[in-house]
Amino acid sequence: MHPTRERYAAGRGYLAACTMGLPADVTRAAVRRDLESWSIGAASGVDYSVIHDRARGHAATLLGRHASEIATGSQVSVFAGLVAASAPTGAEIVCVDGDFSSVVGPFLARGDLRVRHVPLAELAGAITDRTWLVSYSLVQSATGEVADAASIASAARAAGALVLVDTTQATGWMPTDSLDADVVICHAYKWLSAPRGAAFAAFSPRAIDELTPHAAGWYSGTDPWASCYGPELHLAADAQRFGVSPAWHAWVGAAAALELAASLDMTEVRSHDVGLANAFRERLGLGASDSAIVAWPDADGSALASLGAAGITASGRAGRARVAFHVWNDEEDVELTAGALGLGRRRATVSAPH
Structure with missing residues (x-):
């Protein structure tokens, strides 16, 4: 688990940092203070x-x-x-x-x-x-x-x-x-x-x-x-x-x-994020990568639909299903996502994205 994990109100099953991030505690507090200041004419x-x-x-x-x-x-x-x-x-x-x-x-x-x-x-x-x-x-x-x-x-x-x-x-x-x-x-x-x-x-x-x-x-x-x-x-x-x-x-x-x-130490963040992404790529039967984003062919949207049905927030782009692992994610998210796709702990063979 990344040390900043507890700073986010949500995150479990949220694999969409590549679409929109989640605000940390400091961001939520700043926006709330600003709204209050603006509302009373003090901005x-x-x-x-x-x-x-x-x-x-x-x-x-x-x-x-x-x-x-x-x-x-x-x-x-x-x-x-x-x-x-x-x-x-x-x-x-x-x-x-x-x-x-x-x-x-x-x-x-x-x-x-x-x-x-x-x-x-x-x-x-x-x-x-x-x-x-x-x-x-x-x-x-x-x-x-x-x-x-x-x-x-x-x-x-x-x-x-x-x-x-x-x-x-x-x-x-x-x-x-x-x-x-x-x-x-x-x-x-x-x-x-x-x-x-x-x-x-x-x-x-x-x-x-x-x-x-x-x-x-x-x-x-x-x-x-x-x-x-x-x-x-x-x-x-x-x-x-x-x-x-x-x-x-x-x-x-x-x-x-x-x-x-x-x-944050971005080298450490990269190690955390890419480590989770590669753990999931292994479950898909894909080789290791240097990216925190994992995308694979999903022309009919079935994989994305399965993820959504399991409460996993992911995204679809250019005929692919796409997930992203970030500081609020951990190994449990890898397991939940693999389970949603019916992979369990067995490796499946999926053609590499191109």
Whole structure:
């Protein structure tokens, strides 16, 4: 059992951190205090800014960056959209075939970019001197596959290409503090267990210099409270220029959730989560993996239905059943899930996800 298990009000049979996390005690308390403060008219925009800045610092810790390299927003696709809007006409973007739409859609929507999709294992080799940007998720949402970030970064640097990485399915269960990337985007409502509506992104010096802050607003200045009115353009010199006005109530919960996550040893969390995932993979007859997500073919949805009938919260994606193991889970969850699928303690043969 992970030492933080008791901080969650629920968790038994909840295998859906890859869909939505569960709030820890500190997050629940912060949101309740905020609701009470707001309801009696004691909430303050200035106080929210202080909380937001604290959250920004914790986000920086999780990504291994300085707070000045972090911008905050609401969704992954918005940050990816800023990058897409900065791409020169005809630029080549290399993506993963079947990746989550938030890191693909903004580039396709332009209509004047050359977007190529390749299998994850071939991503590094697909980067050429013609590539302007490679955009991918560190952990694939549909399959749980973990990308070889070092090889991808090496190939991109050799070609002079920019690198965009979405860590929404990674940050919170594995270390993401040493990625070589120009833009690292994460939404905090999954493995980090923050309220939905709190996302953050790290920008390299090159990205800050070359990308245009198309969503510039009052929170894009060094001092947001002095950036409220025109006619001047108020832009921070650092990554805050890409930030947007924060959803205050979401960031109250996010500050508490990110502080807790930043205090954990992510190597230990990964060992716990992947250990449980591999124990379940063994029960399915699948080989060991380096992911906390387990996905297997379930075209007719029967496996997902069996899990739901047994009170197991799981998810289905791209014709697969999908479960995720996190800090609130333990070996009993492996047994319950295997039992729900009729596996018992016997190994079954299931074709590997592809």
